Amino acid sequence: MSGGRPHAVSRELIAEAACELFLEQGYERTTVAHIARRVGVSRSSFFNYFESKSEVFWSGLDERIGFLDAFLAAACPSSQPAAVVADAVREAFSRFAPDALALALVNSDAMGIVPELTQEMATRQWRIATAISPYLRRTGQDALAAEVYAAAYAGAVIAALRAWALAGAGRERLDDLLRRALGVLR
C-alpha cells in the first residue's frame, strides 16, 4: 500500500526552526525562504507543511478547537447547557500542550508580533464561539443570547490560555485556569 518518497522534514522541525528565527530577528524580518533554508528544504516545501507563515503558531490550538467543535456538534441538548459546554471546553483544551504558541505569547515583544498575534488570537476566539453557539441554540436559547454566551465562553478560554502561557505554561495549571475562567459565568 505505502510507497513514495519519504518526508525530508516534519511540521515540528519546521516550527522549531521558525520560532528560533522569530526570536532571533523578529517575525516580520523572517521570510518563509529563511525558515525553509534553515531546515534545509525548499520554500515550496514549507507550504507543503503549512498553509501560511502564521499557521506555524496555530496548528496545535486549531486542532483543539476542531475537537471542541466536533464534540459539541455531536452532543445532545441538555437542560444544563452551561455544564455541558464547560465540560467540553475543559476536555478539549486541558490537553493543550506548550508549543510554538505559548512561546510566541511569552516572547511577543521580542518577536514583534503583537499585532499579528492579536489578530490571529481574535480569529480563534471567534472560532471557539462559533463552535459553542450552535449548541446553545439547540438547547432552545434565543439566537442573540446564544451568541453572547458563546462569546463569553470563548473569552474565558482565551483568557485562561493567555494567563497560562504568560505564567510559564506549567502543564498542570491550565485546567485550573480554565475552571476559574469558566466559573466566572455562573
Added chain:
Amino acid sequence: MSGGRPHAVSRELIAEAACELFLEQGYERTTVAHIARRVGVSRSSFFNYFESKSEVFWSGLDERIGFLDAFLAAACPSSQPAAVVADAVREAFSRFAPDALALALVNSDAMGIVPELTQEMATRQWRIATAISPYLRRTGQDALAAEVYAAAYAGAVIAALRAWALAGAGRERLDDLLRRALGVLR
C-alpha cells in the same frame, strides 16, 4: 494657511466603487488596481485613502470603537460597572450608520468574503473587548473575570450589529438590538 492641490476623490467615493466591484465580481477577484481605475485614480492614491483593501469595510466601525475606547478610558470607576459599560456601548454604537460594512454582511456570499469578514469581524470584537476590559479592572474586578465579561459585552455588540445588518439595517432598531443583547448579561 491652507493651500495645496485639492483631493481628486474621497474615501466615500472609493468605498462606493469598491463595493460595486466586490458585488460584481467578488472580493478576491477585485484588485486594488481595479478599484483605483474605476474611480479614475492611480493605485498609489488608493493607499493614500485606505491602509489596505479590507479597510474599505471597516473605517466606520473602527471609528465607533475608537470612541468607545476613549469614552471608557476617561470614565470613572463606578459601583455599577455593568450599567456604565452598557451605556457607553449604546452611546458609541447606536450612532453607527449603514455603510459598506452592512452591505458586506448582507452580501457576503455574493462577494465571497465569508472568511475575510469573519477574520476582520473577530478582530473588531477583540478590540471592543480590549476597550472594555481595562475599565472593569479599574472597578476592582479580577483580571480573568474582567476579560471574560469584556468578551461577553463585545460579543453582544457584534451579535447585535450582525442581526441589525442582516435584518436590513433599518436605522431605528440597532439601539433596540443592542439593548436586547446587553440585557442578556444581567
Added chain:
DNA sequence: GCGTATTATTGGACTCCGTCTAACAATACG
C-alpha cells in the same frame, strides 16, 4: 536486479498586496 506506481521535493514563474520614493501637478498666498 528492473520497471512501475506512489509520494515528496524542487525550482521557477506568476499575481497581488503593501511600501517607498522621487518627480510632477494644482492650488493659495504674498
Added chain:
DNA sequence: CGTATTGTTAGACGGAGTCCAATAATACGC
C-alpha cells in the same frame, strides 16, 4: 509671478501565497 503646500503619479521593490511540470526517493511486483 515665484514660492510653499499638499495631492497625485509612475515605477520599482520585496514578500506572501499559488500553481505546475520536472525530478528524486521509496515500496512493491516481477
